[in-house]
Amino acid sequence: MTKYIGLMSGTSADGMDAVIVDFSSDHPTLIAAHGCAYSARERSQLREAALADSLALDTIMQLDRDIAARSVEAIQQVLDQAGLGVDDIIAVGSHGHTLRHRSAPAGYSWQIGDPSWIAEHAGITCVADFRRRDIAANGEGAPLLPAFHQAVLNSTTPRMILNLGGIGNLTVLREQQSLGFDTGPGNALMDDYCQQHLNMACDLNGERARQGRVNNRLLGQWLRDPYFRQPTPKSTGREHFNLKHFSLDASLSHDDILATLTELTAASVGLAVEQHGHGAGELLVCGGGVHNGYLMQRLQQRLPGHAIGNTADFGIDPDWMEAMGFAWLAYQTLQGRPGNLPAVTGALGERILGGIFLAS
């Protein structure tokens, strides 16, 4: 038996992704996948919590429980979908939902979604809290996906993986030492703008941005943010990339602002590739941003020498990459194998990540 469940609630706060993955062969097989969308109320609660300067302890504890309950629901739904039961699964790898992520050296990262509750109520062993061991070992605790990318998508020709969630992260696959880091905003700023000004969850397919015009003065100003030129290892989060930090120009139209925010994502990825990536080769995109056709077009424009594709072409559905990665991290942990890449996170060495909450 080699089936694991992976759970991911990303910085977009769009929902909880649940997957069942079989690790019996070299290439992990996705058995089933289910996305539980958060209600508008849940979404705004999570976003507010992640951006709040302070939060009542009782509010935090309630959210911790709510995310755990949502995790159990997602587990049951994905099991039903696959026609499997709890006895078919070795463990759940639960990322939880990030409330805070601050970079090293004063770093900390905290994901909620009580793993004791998950183990008890799902009846499956739960591996969780993957980031903090890496941070304790002087690492960033993020990004963790590059190790999974390396395990499943390595190539003898130059290849990079770009995950466009709320935050963007790039993996530069290398035979010797793969690199990986957060590039800055993925969809987060565009989503925030759509939710605050247009009563839309996101700019579907980039249709609004496509009609706008990039404001180069504003773009230039945003691109001067020191994060974009900071050396690796580096990671970031909503604490930094939110609309409070990126002043908007009220005289611009909604479409122009969205075009400029979309360009910021494309340009910051372009800069990241220029500074740390392969000069040519494949750039395989995953995460929700891959569905934004206009953003993909802008990326290709910024990186004309790269072949921009989709991880689906190599057997990993872009929508489930991250959840699959956390199933894999649980698998690594229970096999006694490390989950971090020290060259990526800056940790002192490889570490077995997470805590194990046994079902029985």
Ligand SMILES: Nc1ncnc2c1ncn2[C@@H]1O[C@H](COP(=O)(O)OP(=O)(O)O)[C@@H](O)[C@H]1O
């Ligand atoms: N059809 C689409 N058009 C534009 N953006 C999309 C589309 N589908 C998904 N997205 C974007 O992807 C985001 C979700 O991506 P996801 O990979 O789940 O991010 P996270 O890991 O941060 O939760 C949405 O918030 C939205 O911005």
Ligand SMILES: [Mg+2]
């Ligand atoms: Mg998501």
